[in-house]
Every structure is written in C-alpha cells, then in structure tokens.
Amino acid sequence: MIELKQVTKTYFRGQGSMQMTVRAVEQVEMTIQAGEFVVITGRSGCGKTTLLNLIAGLAKPDSGKVIFEGMDIWAMKDEEISVLRNRKIGLMFQVPSLMPTLNVMDNVVLPTLFAPKETRRNAYQRGREALDAVGLSGLKEAFPRHLSAGEEKRVVIARAIVNRPPVLLADEPTANLDERTEEEVMALLQKIHAGGTTILLVTHHPGLI
C-alpha cells in the first residue's frame, strides 16, 4: 500500500555561519502492506513526525520516493496530492488540531467538505457514525475547550475516519493521556484496524509497543 524508497529529508535552521543542517529522515526504506498495524518508535527528535508528513504528502523529500498504492506521490500535482490525502489518508496530528470555533460535530465533518459530492451529501450521517464509533454521540454540540484530553483525542479520531480512509496515520495519539484513557484510545485504534483500516502509529511509549 505504501512504499518508501531511499527517502531523505533535511531541514535547515538558522542563518549564515549559524546555519545548521538537520537530517530528520535519512535513506528510509519501508513497505507497508494493506491491513498492517505498524508501530514507529524512537526517541524524541529522531524524525517520526517528519516520516509521517512525508507519507501524507505534507513534506517533500529531498530525495527518494514515496509511493502510495503504486503512485509516486511527489510526481503528482499539488491538487492531486490533496485529493489523495482527503480520500485515502486519515491524519491524527501530534499537536492539538481541532478548530476552537466549531463544535464537535462540525469539526468531525470538516474533511467531508473537500470530499466527493456523495460523501458531502451524507456528511452529517457519517459524522454521527464516526462519533458513535468513538463513543461520543452525546457531545456533538460541545466545543473543543469543554472537552477532556481523552475526549479531544476521540474527536480527532472521529474526524480522521469520517471519510473512511484506507489508511490512518496517528502521531503519538496517546501522549499526555492518563493510563486508562490511553488504553481506551488504543482499543479504539485496534477496533478501527479490525474494521480493515491500515494503521501507522507513532509512539515512544514502551507499554503500548
């Protein structure tokens, strides 16, 4: 489903003589089969988030290829990458990313705005199903600032699955959660995986690994 071939990503920081080169991802080879549950682990700063951004088409590699279902994504046009991401990839970012001015339901259905007509038409139905799946049917009208950390994560999961993408990329989805909530989030991801979704999970939590 996803193939990385000799993928390298370098960042440059600072200016002039103070400029530093950060080789965030170096020569990564990776193959992910449809239906796998892959865990990526490693110390903070080792390049995990960069790797997910490369796979999601959010960061462009300096060299190498990212191939999604046989397509070299960096040979595609920008709009085509956006369409691919919207249809095929569910994203859970490491940083909080709910829109504070939208309620839970509107946050969840946001990705359907950019989806094909058929999906847009059923947006709220899909939103309800996604919120049911994460056990948050009762919080449709709530605003992000009123949610606990665990509830927020579950809304983020619901938003990531609302377009029913074949792949879910989850960047440290259990960071800053207590142990019990962490287990709930993991159980949810396992349920989504059991439903046929390929999952790529980044964590540095030894217990989860």
Ligand SMILES: Nc1ncnc2c1ncn2[C@@H]1O[C@H](COP(=O)(O)OP(=O)(O)O)[C@@H](O)[C@H]1O
């Ligand atoms: N946009 C950026 N500009 C400059 N350096 C960056 C940028 N993003 C990440 N880095 C650096 O790249 C390295 C890998 O970062 P990251 O992929 O976020 O690691 P991880 O997710 O494993 O903690 C780190 O040294 C980080 O400081």
Ligand SMILES: [Mg+2]
């Ligand atoms: Mg990270």
